Amino acid sequence: MVQTIAATTATLRDLKQALGLEQSLDPKFFPEWQAEKVVLSEAEQLLLDRVKANFMALMEDPPMLENSVKMVVLSPLLDLAGFYRKPFRIETETSIDLELEDDGIVIRGRIDVLVLKEQFWLLVIESKRSDFAVARAIPQALAYMLSNPNLVKPTFGLITNGNEFLFLKATRQPVAQYANSRLFSLLNPNNELYSVLQVLKQWGSQVLEAEI
Numbered sequence: 434m435v436q437t438i439a440a441t442t443a444t445l446r447d448l449k450q451a452l453g454l455e456q457s458l459d460p461k462f463f464p465e466w467q468a469e470k471v472v473l474s475e476a477e478q479l480l481l482d483r484v485k486a487n488f489m490a491l492m493e494d495p496p497m498l499e500n501s502v503k504m505v506v507l508s509p510l511l512d513l514a515g516f517y518r519k520p521f522r523i524e525t526e527t528s529i530d531l532e533l534e535d536d537g538i539v540i541r542g543r544i545d546v547l548v549l550k551e552q553f554w555l556l557v558i559e560s561k562r563s564d565f566a567v568a569r570a571i572p573q574a575l576a577y578m579l580s581n582p583n584l585v586k587p588t589f590g591l592i593t594n595g596n597e598f599l600f601l602k603a604t605r606q607p608v609a610q611y612a613n614s615r616l617f618s619l620l621n622p623n624n625e626l627y628s629v630l631q632v633l634k635q636w637g638s639q640v641l642e643a644e645i
Contacts (some may be wrong), residue, residue, distance in 0.1 A: 443576045454609040463602040463612035481626040486507050495554035497563035502595040514633035522549045544577050554581045557590040567597040578603040598629045
């Protein structure tokens with residue numbers, strides 16, 4: 434009998450028991466979120482300042498729902514990162530099944546926003562309402578990332594509730610592992626959207642350089 438679990442209810446324990454998934458504490462496993470950052474233009478910084486201001490204004494009347502998070506925060510970030518242009522492709526509400534055959538379990542769900550480059554899943558974005566703690570979405574995002582049919586290359590992810598941003602990296606081979614970045618927050622001084630965009634642009638450029 435096959436048991437189906439909704440990705441929204443999957444836990445880290447589920448993934449650990451089914452896949453042997455472990456969190457990597459080795460800083461060499463996930464250097465991509467903290468490597469040398471790209472330089473942002475003045476125009477990009479001004480736009481990100483406006484995005485932050487728009488979000489903070491909307492936070493005066495919470496909660497900010499998922500569609501609002503996508504529209505106000507994610508859309509300009511993806512645009513500035515270059516993910517709306519070829520060779521990248523955007524999909525939304527993508528259905529996934531993560532089959533755990535040995536345990537007779539299928540984890541099923543829908544990815545909010547998926548950025549694709551051929552069989553390389555550059556980015557899985559799980560957006561949540563503004564009053565939803567980002568840490569609670571880690572198992573759900575990992576379930577999506579580990580369903581990537583390309584088991585050789587790593588999958589990179591981003592979880593955001595509009596205010597907080599957390600980057601993830603996951604692999605299935607040679608062993609199932611994941612790691613996360615530090616938590617970026619718009620409540621911190623300055624504008625941490627700068628750092629978030631720098632990571633996204635860096636990931637995109639690394640994919641493009643791999644083609645050359």
